[in-house]
Amino acid sequence: xxxxxxxxxxxxxxxxxxxxxxxxxxxxxxxxxxxxxxxxxxxxxxxxxxxxxxxxxxxxxxxxxxxxxxxxxxxxxxxxxxxxxxxxxxxxxxxxxxxxxxxxxxxxxxxxxxxxxxxxxxxxxxxxxxxxxxxxxxxxxxxxxxxxxxxxxxxxxxxxxxxxxxxxxxxxxxxxxxxxxxxxxxxxxxxxxxxxxxxxxxxxxxxxxxxxxxxxxxxxxxxxxxxxxxxxxxxxxxxxxxxxxxxxxxxxxxxxxxxxxxxxxxxxxxxxxxxxxxxxxxxxxxxxxxxxxxxxxxxxxxxxxxxxxxxxxxxxxxxxxxxxxxxxxxxxxxxxxxxxxxxxxxxxxxxxxxxxxxxxxxxxxxxxxxxxxxxxxxxxxxxxxxxxxxxxxxxxxxxxxxxxxxxxxxxxxxxxxxxxxxxxxxxxxxxxxxxxxxxxxxxxxxxxxxxxxxxxxxxxxxxxxxxxxxxxxxxxxxxxxxxxxxxxxxxxxxxxxxxxxxxxxxxxxxxxxxxxxxxxxxxxxxxxxxxxxxxxxxxxxxxxxxxxxxxxxxxxxxxxxxxxxxxxxxxxxxxxxxxxxxxxxxxxxxxxxxxxxxxxxxxxxxxxxx
Amino acid sequence: xxxxxxxxxxxxxxxxxxxxxxxxxxxxxxxxxxxxxxxxxxxxxxxxxxxxxxxxxxxxxxxxxxxxxxxxxxxxxxxxxxxxxxxxxxxxxxxxxxxxxxxxxxxxxxxxxxxxxxxxxxxxxxxxxxxxxxxxxxxxxxxxxxxxxxxxxxxxxxxxxxxxxxxxxxxxxxxxxxxxxxxxxxxxxxxxxxxxxxxxxxxxxxxxxxxxxxxxxxxxxxxxxxxxxxxxxxxxxxxxxxxxxxxxxxxxxxxxxx
Numbered sequence: 001x002x003x004x005x006x007x008x009x010x011x012x013x014x015x016x017x018x019x020x021x022x023x024x025x026x027x028x029x030x031x032x033x034x035x036x037x038x039x040x041x042x043x044x045x046x047x048x049x050x051x052x053x054x055x056x057x058x059x060x061x062x063x064x065x066x067x068x069x070x071x072x073x074x075x076x077x078x079x080x081x082x083x084x085x086x087x088x089x090x091x092x093x094x095x096x097x098x099x100x101x102x103x104x105x106x107x108x109x110x111x112x113x114x115x116x117x118x119x120x121x122x123x124x125x126x127x128x129x130x131x132x133x134x135x136x137x138x139x140x141x142x143x144x145x146x147x148x149x150x151x152x153x154x155x156x157x158x159x160x161x162x163x164x165x166x167x168x169x170x171x172x173x174x175x176x177x178x179x180x181x182x183x184x185x186x187x188x189x190x191x192x193x194x195x196x197x198x199x200x201x202x203x204x205x206x207x208x209x210x211x212x213x214x215x216x217x218x219x220x221x222x223x224x225x226x227x228x229x230x231x232x233x234x235x236x237x238x239x240x241x242x243x244x245x246x247x248x249x250x251x252x253x254x255x256x257x258x259x260x261x262x263x264x265x266x267x268x269x270x271x272x273x274x275x276x277x278x279x280x281x282x283x284x285x286x287x288x289x290x291x292x293x294x295x296x297x298x299x300x301x302x303x304x305x306x307x308x309x310x311x312x313x314x315x316x317x318x319x320x321x322x323x324x325x326x327x328x329x330x331x332x333x334x335x336x337x338x339x340x341x342x343x344x345x346x347x348x349x350x351x352x353x354x355x356x357x358x359x360x361x362x363x364x365x366x367x368x369x370x371x372x373x374x375x376x377x378x379x380x381x382x383x384x385x386x387x388x389x390x391x392x393x394x395x396x397x398x399x400x401x402x403x404x405x406x407x408x409x410x411x412x413x414x415x416x417x418x419x420x421x422x423x424x425x426x427x428x429x430x431x432x433x434x435x436x437x438x439x440x441x442x443x444x445x446x447x448x449x450x451x452x453x454x455x456x457x458x459x460x461x462x463x464x465x466x467x468x469x470x471x472x473x474x475x476x477x478x479x480x481x482x483x484x485x486x487x488x489x490x491x492x493x494x495x496x497x498x499x500x501x502x503x504x505x506x507x508x509x510x511x512x513x514x515x516x517x518x519x520x521x522x523x524x525x526x527x528x529x530x531x532x533x534x535x536x537x538x539x540x541x542x543x544x545x546x547x548x549x550x551x552x553x554x555x556x557x558x559x560x561x562x563x564x565x566x567x568x569x570x571x572x573x574x575x576x577x578x579x580x581x582x583x584x585x586x587x588x589x590x591x592x593x594x595x596x597x598x599x600x601x602x603x604x605x606x607x608x609x610x
Numbered sequence: 611x612x613x614x615x616x617x618x619x620x621x622x623x624x625x626x627x628x629x630x631x632x633x634x635x636x637x638x639x640x641x642x643x644x645x646x647x648x649x650x651x652x653x654x655x656x657x658x659x660x661x662x663x664x665x666x667x668x669x670x671x672x673x674x675x676x677x678x679x680x681x682x683x684x685x686x687x688x689x690x691x692x693x694x695x696x697x698x699x700x701x702x703x704x705x706x707x708x709x710x711x712x713x714x715x716x717x718x719x720x721x722x723x724x725x726x727x728x729x730x731x732x733x734x735x736x737x738x739x740x741x742x743x744x745x746x747x748x749x750x751x752x753x754x755x756x757x758x759x760x761x762x763x764x765x766x767x768x769x770x771x772x773x774x775x776x777x778x779x780x781x782x783x784x785x786x787x788x789x790x791x792x793x794x795x796x797x798x799x800x801x802x803x804x805x806x807x808x809x810x811x812x813x814x815x816x817x818x819x820x821x822x823x824x825x826x827x828x829x830x831x832x833x834x835x836x837x838x839x840x841x842x843x844x845x846x847x848x849x850x851x852x853x854x855x856x857x858x859x860x861x862x863x864x865x866x867x868x
Contacts, residue, residue: 033855033858033859034855034858034859034862035859036859037811037815037855037856037859037860038859038862038863040810040811040815041807041808041810041811041859041860041863042807042810042863042866043807043810046810105862105866109866134803135803135866135867136800136867136868137864137865137866137867137868138866141865387682388674388679391679391680391681391682391687392680392734394680394687395680395687395734395735583753604817
């Protein structure tokens with residue numbers, strides 16, 4: 001009964017105080033695919049993501065009903081920092097859905113125009129003014145937005161005195177941006193203007209200070225990675241460096257306690273990670289500590305190799321490969337031991353459901369690569385006369401063509417191309433992209449779709465993955481070689497790839513070159529899918545790794561292999577041009593698009609792109 | 611062509627071309643699609659008062675298509691010059707457009723013409739042609755495609771004086787659009803602004819940037835009476851992409867500009 005009454009009361013009071021239009025609600029997810037290119041095209045930074053903003057607290061002058069309902073305390077305002085642009089998770093401000101959607105585009109345009117705000121009132125007006133001047137198409141729509149905004153403000157507010165003066169100034173500024181210079185002072189905050197941007201939330205303690213500590217728990221991102229539903233939280237940095245803070249300030253020995261065993265089912269609460277998530281959702285502000293003890297409690301075991309029975313099947317004794325030492329500028333012979341491996345205990349598997357649709361599309365698109373029937377000239381027999389050959393034979397009897405080979409025939413000619421895809425399976429691919437997806441998942445999808453696409457085209461291809469533990473074991477996983485056909489067995493192997501260890505790229509590139517060289521095709525393409533710099537735990541890091549990889553790429557080129565690198569590393573433009581040349585790589589800044597991008601890139605690279 | 615081609619210089623290319631012509635050197639022009647490579651060659655041909663033979667290269671282009679072949683006539687076989695041979699004999703500019711599309715072995719026939727020898731051996735007739743003093747070889751390609759299988763051999767590249775083209779600056783492009791399509795400055799400015807917005811999407815959402823040519827098309831359509839938005843959608847947005855989401859974003863952009 002209490003609950004029922006509560007619900008009715010809530011509906012009554014809350015409903016009375018609400019001025020949102022649920023039927024016209026537009027969510028950020030609906031238009032994010034269009035918003036992102038729109039924002040970039042109008043000058044927004046390409047590295048900036050668009051995500052949902054959390055409601056922020058504003059102390060506005062509320063009406064009685066609003067106070068009664070406890071509403072109008074939190075508002076989703078838009079803001080941006082160097083990392084992302086935060087827009088409201090959904091907008092239902094206006095009765096017209098078109099207008100709500102348009103508000104998103106307006107905010108994106110505004111954010112692209114004015115990445116940082118110094119003065120909220122002035123800068124917003126200036127940016128609006130500039131936008132309206134530059135883009136005449138925006139004028140009409142802005143007018144309707146402004147008008148609708150004022151209607152909403154009328155319905156929401158009941159003000160007098162200073163607050164009214166301030167509100168009137170804001171309204172004038174909305175109607176004709178650039179007209180108001182000063183925001184009149186008044187107690188409390190003004191009702192947020194949905195058409196404007198806000199500065200980033202103020203952090204309480206040393207917000208600007210650099211975080212010098214390496215976060216030992218960075219691998220645990222998966223657990224705490226936010227909560228796309230809830231949007232991002234405000235954070236405050238707390239100062240917990242004083243060790244005397246806390247509950248117990250006296251020695252443990254002197255504390256008298258009395259314990260009693262109570263059987264109580266608390267297993268629910270022991271699910272630490274879930275609990276943290278719900279706790280985080282309940283908090284308005286998350287305090288961030290600089291102490292790393294909690295993070296360090298998780299011990300990493302990834303340096304050890306797995307026990308032999310759990311590991312993939314090693315093939316043969318291993319292959320000795322040289323490595324380039326830039327300090328001596330020479331190849332150190334037989335320095336690396338590369339171990340080809342095969343996952344022998346995988347089950348054949350069909351294509352995962354979520355990839356089916358796109359795989360079908362890709363196969364269709366790649367079917368155009370299938371060998372077309374072409375005219376072969378100067379044949380001894382065929383469907384048509386080869387007049388050119390006949391003429392050559394007549395006019396120049398001494399030349400190579402003789403009168404017997406004067407026919408043309410149509411035959412299917414295979415594309416003279418083989419492609420080896422080399423995937424980076426190092427531990428760094430274990431990093432989380434979103435709550436559900438890690439880099440390795442994206443790489444797995446990429447491999448699967450790539451294989452689907454190429455199996456539709458008839459081009460020869462092979463797939464290998466690599467990781468390394470120092471020079472003694474460069475693990476070179478066979479996923480699909482050139483000889484076998486793409487089947488459920490290979491798919492099972494692709495599905496079973498796991499991240500592990502480090503990235504000794506040079507050795508893997510050398511071995512791939514050797515594999516490709518055995519292919520008797522005219523063109524050999526080595527596609528490398530990677531997520532970061534070459535590195536290993538011995539001297540193979542920084543310049544050493546880069547130089548060795550570069551040397552391996554040179555060697556590959558010299559042997560007629562064309563290397564190309566696709567990476568999801570944002571900082572890749574720092575080192576990839578040096579490794580692959582400015583035309584030899586592609587950075588996919590949105591890793592989740594990699595699975596779709598790679599087949600497209602392949603089409604581009606090999607020449608039949610539409 | 612009839613009337614004279616009005617070419618607006620981007621930065622020194624006219625002078626370089628003239629010097630190359632005076633020194634009998636071949637020219638290589640790199641640049642994205644629709645930035646004015648062909649227009650430049652035509653304009654230069656007019657200024658130098660030489661005819662121009664343009665060959666659009668494709669992967670089925672054989673050396674015989676350039677040099678010439680025997681044909682059968684009433685009197686038996688006879689030799690027919692190809693466009694390259696004709697240019698060599700008459701003293702014209704031979705312009706090979708999108709030269710990387712041709713197979714690498716085809717472009718090798720250009721080698722003896724492109725260095726100091728300036729000769730064209732006609733294997734099939736046994737002739738050895740010395741190029742006319744007004745003959746000039748010009749080739750062009752778009753380096754942006756990142757195609758591994760195509761590209762010029764270093765030995766071919768190194769025989770040319772190279773010019774790199776890009777889309778003109780805002781002011782120049784406005785001037786060009788005004789002039790080519792005969793539209794008002796304000797309209798041209800909006801179109802150029804739109805193009806600049808779209809060019810920021812290159813590599814991210816679009817494979818190729820919006821070219822000056824597309825702008826001129828759109829301007830011409832608007833000039834002849836089509837509403838600006840429709841013209842931009844059909845002349846700029848649709849030719850650039852097939853992706854529904856990108857198309858939607860571009861339409862929103864067009865809405866913002868007009």
